Amino acid sequence: MKVYFYSKPEPEKESQAENHLKIFEFFRENGVDVVSNLRKRPDDDELSFEKMEGLVVEGSKSAPEAGYLIATALSQEKPVLYLLPKGSIIPDQLRLLINNKKFKKIFLLDFYGQKTLNNFLIDFIDIIETGELRRQVPTIKFTLRFTPRADRYMTWLSRKKNISKADLLRKMIDEDIKNDEEYQGHLRRPRNEE
Amino acid sequence: MLSEKDPLAVHQASDINGWLKKMPEIEIMAEIEPVFLIGEGHQTSGKEFWQKINNLIQSRYDDFMGFIVINRVSDILFNALAATFAFNHLNKPVIFTGSQLPIVDKSLIDIKRKSFGGLGIKANLINAVQIATMDFPVVGLMFGNAFLRATKAVRSAIYSLNIFTSADNKYLAKIDFGISPQTKLNRPEKNPEFVNDFEDKVLYVKYQPGLTFEDYKETAGKVKGLVIESLPVEPFNAEFKNELDRIKIPVVVYNKYYVPDLAIDNVIAVRQMTKETALVKFMWALGQTDDIKKIRVIMNQDYAGEFIKDS
Numbered sequence: 112m113k114v115y116f117y118s119k120p121e122p123e124k125e126s127q128a129e130n131h132l133k134i135f136e137f138f139r140e141n142g143v144d145v146v147s148n149l150r151k152r153p154d155d156d157e158l159s160f161e162k163m164e165g166l167v168v169e170g171s172k173s174a175p176e177a178g179y180l181i182a183t184a185l186s187q188e189k190p191v192l193y194l195l196p197k198g199s200i201i202p203d204q205l206r207l208l209i210n211n212k213k214f215k216k217i218f219l220l221d222f223y224g225q226k227t228l229n230n231f232l233i234d235f236i237d238i239i240e241t242g243e244l245r246r247q248v249p250t251i252k253f254t255l256r257f258t259p260r261a262d263r264y265m266t267w268l269s270r271k272k273n274i275s276k277a278d279l280l281r282k283m284i285d286e287d288i289k290n291d292e293e294y295q296g297h298l299r300r301p302r303n304e305e
Numbered sequence: 306m307l308s309e310k311d312p313l314a315v316h317q318a319s320d321i322n323g324w325l326k327k328m329p330e331i332e333i334m335a336e337i338e339p340v341f342l343i344g345e346g347h348q349t350s351g352k353e354f355w356q357k358i359n360n361l362i363q364s365r366y367d368d369f370m371g372f373i374v375i376n377r378v379s380d381i382l383f384n385a386l387a388a389t390f391a392f393n394h395l396n397k398p399v400i401f402t403g404s405q406l407p408i409v410d411k412s413l414i415d416i417k418r419k420s421f422g423g424l425g426i427k428a429n430l431i432n433a434v435q436i437a438t439m440d441f442p443v444v445g446l447m448f449g450n451a452f453l454r455a456t457k458a459v460r461s462a463i464y465s466l467n468i469f470t471s472a473d474n475k476y477l478a479k480i481d482f483g484i485s486p487q488t489k490l491n492r493p494e495k496n497p498e499f500v501n502d503f504e505d506k507v508l509y510v511k512y513q514p515g516l517t518f519e520d521y522k523e524t525a526g527k528v529k530g531l532v533i534e535s536l537p538v539e540p541f542n543a544e545f546k547n548e549l550d551r552i553k554i555p556v557v558v559y560n561k562y563y564v565p566d567l568a569i570d571n572v573i574a575v576r577q578m579t580k581e582t583a584l585v586k587f588m589w590a591l592g593q594t595d596d597i598k599k600i601r602v603i604m605n606q607d608y609a610g611e612f613i614k615d616s
Binding site for chain 2: 115117181183211213
């Protein structure tokens with residue numbers, strides 16, 4: 112498996128260099144061949160983006176090249192993992208992609224910390240290999256009791272939308288997660304324990 | 306630009322938004338203002354069309370970092386050349402691009418679009434948008450993995466990702482994991498001088514051994530200029546040369562490699578240039594003046610890197 116890893120380096124920021132190193136290490140340990148703007152290898156000149164199976168961008172420092180690479184990857188239907196350090200703000204232009212149905216399955220934007228970085232990289236490999244994120248497949252079982260009134264409403268809406276009641280509820284919660292700014296802010300907040 | 310099967314081919318201005326929505330990737334790279342020029346299936350060449358494109362760019366020149374013209378591939382080189390000469394000393398990128406697969410032979414296109422993974426327009430457009438935000442003060446063509454000057458472009462393939470190659474093998478940029486500039490260009494500080502006049506009453510003749518001028522005499526009397534693509538070194542026979550001496554209109558004798566100076570007042574020898582460039586440059590020169598001395602000066606002056614130095 113070959114992936115392209117892009118980041119605009121900030122030489123004065125040691126933590127960024129450490130994270131880059133972790134990303135390279137993770138891929139090496141998992142047998143993924145990494146082509147990167149940060150480490151040029153003589154043979155890489157023979158390659159092109161078409162030969163890559165995915166793109167990882169560490170976006171602590173924004174760069175126009177990142178937008179170009181993301182656009183190129185998505186146009187070739189290749190998965191993209193955009194990593195932002197916790198506490199960062201999502202670049203405006205990427206909000207368009209997060210809300211785009213077409214890219215929902217192949218564009219991942221995650222806020223990482225020291226402990227969570229590897230999890231996101233695992234997810235990314237998962238998407239390249241299987242075409243979907245297995246972690247986001249519903250696996251947690253709930254037993255809920257509803258009032259007859261709520262049930263009547265769900266039956267009516269699920270018929271109208273032609274989806275199951277379970278899918279309807281899952282969709283409503285997903286929408287809430289996406290639109291809850293306070294919760295999104297909570298996710299972005301750096302945690303001291305990391 | 307899209308296939309006839311695709312309901313989102315651009316026929317009118319209102320189709321553009323739907324067309325762009327098919328490519329949401331573009332929006333993350335730059336703020337784009339689409340402008341409708343002409344619909345699919347209409348004529349996209351000729352003097353009036355050149356002037357229309359150029360006027361549109363000129364009228365918005367100060368408002369944008371760069372300009373992209375999406376055009377049918379069969380006409381694109383001439384349209385780009387007309388923009389090249391109309392904007393002298395350009396200080397922003399003007400990029401012409403399109404789909405490598407024009408609708409001509411549908412069965413062949415169906416085969417090719419599979420191997421291309423599409424019609425090529427999306428990748429070309431993404432690359433063009435990125436180039437439009439970079440430091441390329443030039444009119445260029447963006448196809449496949451190369452960005453090159455219109456003045457150097459030679460059509461080298463019918464259906465391929467790279468349908469244009471550079472006549473001197475020099476490119477402005479190559480596309481690999483990004484846009485890699487290959488040539489350093491100086492950006493003029495002032496806005497370009499805009500001269501958008503062209504003369505389209507020009508006859509183009511390709512000379513072959515044994516050809517007499519007699520066949521062209523009547524037509525030559527009705528045009529404002531004549532281009533003869535000649536043989537190199539000894540361009541044509543003495544009789545043909547004598548005929549040229551008798552006609553009064555400006556004549557360009559062109560060969561890509563070499564043409565000797567013919568010592569005829571109305572004849573200008575043009576060499577080391579692509580034939581498309583020589584023709585459009587001559588049409589532009591004739592649009593400005595009918596004075597042969599001035600035309601000679603224009604044809605010999607380098608405006609946009611059009612002379613091929615290494616051929």
